[in-house]
Amino acid sequence: MALTRDFKETVKKRVEEDPDFAKALLHEAIDLLLDGDSATAKLILRDLINATVGFEQLACEVQKPTKSLHRMLSVSGNPTMENLSAIFATMKKALHVRVVTTVTTA
Template sequence: MALTRSFKKTVAERAQRDPAFAQALLDEAATLFLNGEPEAARVILRDLVNATVGFEELSRETTKPSKSLHRMLSANGNPSMDNLATIFTVIRAKLGVNIQVHAVHKA
């Protein structure tokens, strides 16, 4: 039986070496939150934190315990909007990107 790579490890390694991919993950997490899919958004955001700033650094930047941040970004987490905004701010700074929202009007 052939060994397969861990999906999370593959995502993390690509996000570390490919800034455009990391930015796309951040964009996808934001889009999912805004479109009412918070569980998927939290999972993507957790993977992005692991690949970029790490939970210990995120803990220092947000002044929130690392364990609390892990819980917030689990599939069943329930972070406040303030906590999410802070997490996005830290990741955006790490990646050096801004997020812009564009409305799409449906006919």
């Protein structure tokens, strides 16, 4: 029987070992959101939060209940732009990144 590792645990370990991986997850969540795939963006953001700051600390930072944040970032969640903005700002701060967007023409 093959040994398996829980996905959340794998992501958390990878983030701990490679800070650039966490930044790549944040970048991917932003790209997906801007491309209209909010469902996948929320799931990636949820995994990133679990692997870094955790929902308890995020709740303190954005002044929202933990349960509300979990619901917002679930598949059926529908966060407001204000809430998403606060979450992304907190993650940028936690990861010490500045997000720069580039606009290109097709």
